[in-house]
Structures are given as C-alpha cells and as structure tokens.
C-alpha cells in the first residue's frame with residue numbers, strides 16, 4: 283500500500299509517495315533541494331531511491347528545486363505540457379491574481395527558477411503503472427493549464443493548487459478549503475474540483491495548507507456554486 287508523507291517547505295508542500303516505488307510530488311521553491319533530501323533521509327530514503335519526480339504543475343513554488351535535485355541524481359521527471367513553457371523558461375509567466383492580498387503575495391511565488399526540461403509529459407496518461415506506481419492521473423486545469431491530480435489506491439488524492447487551505451497561505455485554518463489566490467480560469471477550476479470530488483477520496487492533499495476531507499470540500503463547494 284502506498285503512503286503519502288507531507289514534506290512542508292518554505293511556502294508550499296511537497297509530498298513523498300512511499301510504497302513499492304517512491305515518488306516525489308513537487309519540489310518547492312528554488313533552493314529547497316537540501317531540505318527535501320533531509321526529509322527523504324528522515325524517511326529512510328536517498329534521492330537515488332526515487333523512481334519519479336512528478337509535478338502537480340509548473341509554478342516556481344512547485345518546480346523550483348527540480349533542476350537542483352536532478353543535477354544531484356538523474357531521477358526521471360514528469361509535467362503536463364500545459365505548463366511546459368514555465369519549466370523551459372524558469373518563470374511562471376503572467377499569473378492571474380484574484381485579490382489584493384494575492385497581488386502582494388505574488389513576488390513570493392513568482393521567483394525565477396532554474397529551467398529543467400521534464401523527461402516525461404503527463405498528457406494522455408491515465409495512470410502511472412509504467413512507473414510502477416498504482417495511481418491514476420487526472421488533468422485538472424484552471425489554476426494553470428498544466429495542473430494534474432494524482433489519486434492513490436489508499437484514498438489519498440494530491441490535487442496541487444486547484445484548492446488552497448485556510449488563510450494566509452495555510453497558516454490559519456489549514457483544513458478549511460478555499461479558492462487559491464491565483465486562478466487562470468475559474469470555469470475550469472470548477473470542473474476540476476468536480477472531477478476530484480467524483481473520485482471520492484478520503485484525504486485531499488494540496489500545495490498550501492490542507493489536507494481536506496471529502497466532505498469539507500463538498501460542503502464548501504456547495505456554498506460557492
């Protein structure tokens with residue numbers, strides 16, 4: 283059985299999926315490679331024990347340390363092509379902010395990062411069996427065009443930034459779901475939230491704050507649509 287381990291970083295969450303194979307999901311902001319390796323070590327793993335580095339999307343606070351890690355050990359990487367321009371340029375490009383607070387926050391998440399061309403694209407992949415991981419893959423755009431979600435047989439679903447926990451980037455009420463500060467396409471976000479609800483997960487893990495129960499998301503979503 284796979285288990286999800288949260289790796290809290292400076293402003294975002296990374297995850298280790300530990301099981302028959304080990305998969306890192308997201309790499310935080312630029313310069314967080316060491317912190318990730320230390321977290322892996324605490325879980326009894328080395329960087330070389332990873333079979334895959336999977337990215338929920340290409341923003342700087344999720345893709346920022348990928349280059350650094352892959353330089354230390356050539357772990358295969360994966361991203362959806364919708365965010366390929368970020369990975370190749372080392373920049374988020376224009377980010378649509380939703381509130382004044384998010385405009386103030388933008389410099390934090392908008393740091394340039396070392397470009398890295400992913401080895402694999404997540405497009406048209408419905409599961410990760412070819413990487414030895416028993417998990418389904420879902421294209422869930424809206425926060426960014428290349429956002430994906432990963433659903434495990436354990437009932438854990440990692441949904442990246444399609445939702446966000448609590449207030450002030452998850453510092454308060456982290457288990458309360460809400461909109462992310464940055465939304466590229468609100469219609470698509472709604473379709474993506476519906477898609478991950480349909481998966482009926484037990485725990486939903488996000489890029490900031492979290493995790494959420496199925497019912498917490500369902501209750502919140504009912505109120506806003």
Ligand SMILES: [Zn+2]
Nearest residue numbers: 339341425443
């Ligand atoms: Zn993001």
Ligand SMILES: [Zn+2]
Nearest residue numbers: 294343443489
């Ligand atoms: Zn983020």
